[in-house]
C-alpha cells in the first residue's frame with residue numbers, strides 16, 4: 001500500500017501503465033460496464049436508431065464513469081486512513097487529484113452527450129447523475145442512501161424512452177422497476193462489506209437495518225420489480241413472464257431460507273433474481289414508452 005502522501009498526490013515513481021490501471025480500477029469498472037451494456041441493449045430493443053443508441057450508450061458510460069471516479073476520489077482519505085486494500089488511490093496506484101480530474105472530465109462530457117439525445121432525455125439523465133453525485137458526496141452515510149439509487153436507476157430507462165423519436169414519456173412500470181432495481185442494487189452493493197463498514201462507522205440505510213435486516217430485505221425490491229415488469233405492461237402477462245415471476249419468487253425464498261445458514265446464498269439468490277429482472281426488462285423493451 002502507498003503512503004498517504006503517495007496515495008493522494010500520485011507519487012512520481014508510479015509509471016503510466018500503473019496509473020492507467022489505477023484509473024480504470026477507481027471507476028468501479030464492473031457496474032460501469034454492466035449498466036452501460038444494459039442501457040445500450042435496452043436502446044436497441046426499445047427501437048432507437050444505431051446512431052442514437054451509440055449516443056445513449058456514450059452518455060450513460062460517461063455518467064457512470066464520473067460517478068465511480070467521484071466516489072473513489074471523495075472516499076480516498078478514509079480508504080487511505082483505514083488501509084483499505086483493492087482501492088487504487090489507497091494502494092498508491094493513482095493520485096486523488098488525477099481521479100478528481102477524471103471525474104470532472106467525464107461529467108463535462110456527459111452533459112452535452114446527454115442533451116444531444118433531446119432536452120427532456122438529457123435533463124432526466126443528468127438528474128440521475130446529479131443524484132448519484134449527491135450519494136457520493138453526502139447521502140451515502142445517511143438513512144437516505146437508497147434514494148439516489150432509486151432516482152438514478154429510474155432515470156436510466158426514462159432516458160432511453162425519451163431518446164426515442166417523438167420523445168415519448170416512459171411507461172410507469174419501467175420507471176418503477178428501475179427504481180426498485182436501484183434499491184436492490186444498493187442493498188446488494190453494501191451487503192458483502194457491511195460488517196467492515198459498520199466497524200469504520202459508515203451509517204447508510206442498509207447499515208442501519210443491520211446485516212440480518214439487509215440480507216432479508218435484499219430480494220424484496222428485486223422480486224417486486226419482477227412483478228412490476230410482468231404485470232405492469234398492458235395485456236396478459238404471457239407464459240414466459242409468469243414463469244419468470246415464479247422463478248424469481250422461488251429463488252428469492254430459497255435465498256432467504258439458505259441465507260440464514262450461508263450468508264453468501266442470499267447474495268447469490270439476489271443476483272439470480274436481478275438477472276431475471278434484466279431479462280424481463282429487455283424482453284419488455286419495445287413497450288417502455
Ligand SMILES: CC(C)=CCC/C(C)=C/CC/C(C)=C/COP(=O)(O)OP(=O)(O)O
Pocket residue numbers: 028063064067068071072075125128129131132135140148149152153155156189
Ligand atoms: C444514472 C446513474 C448515474 C445511476 C447510478 C446511481 C448510484 C447512486 C450509483 C452509485 C455507484 C457507486 C459508485 C457506488 C459505490 O458505493 P460505495 O462507496 O458504497 O462502494 P465502495 O466503498 O466499494 O466504493
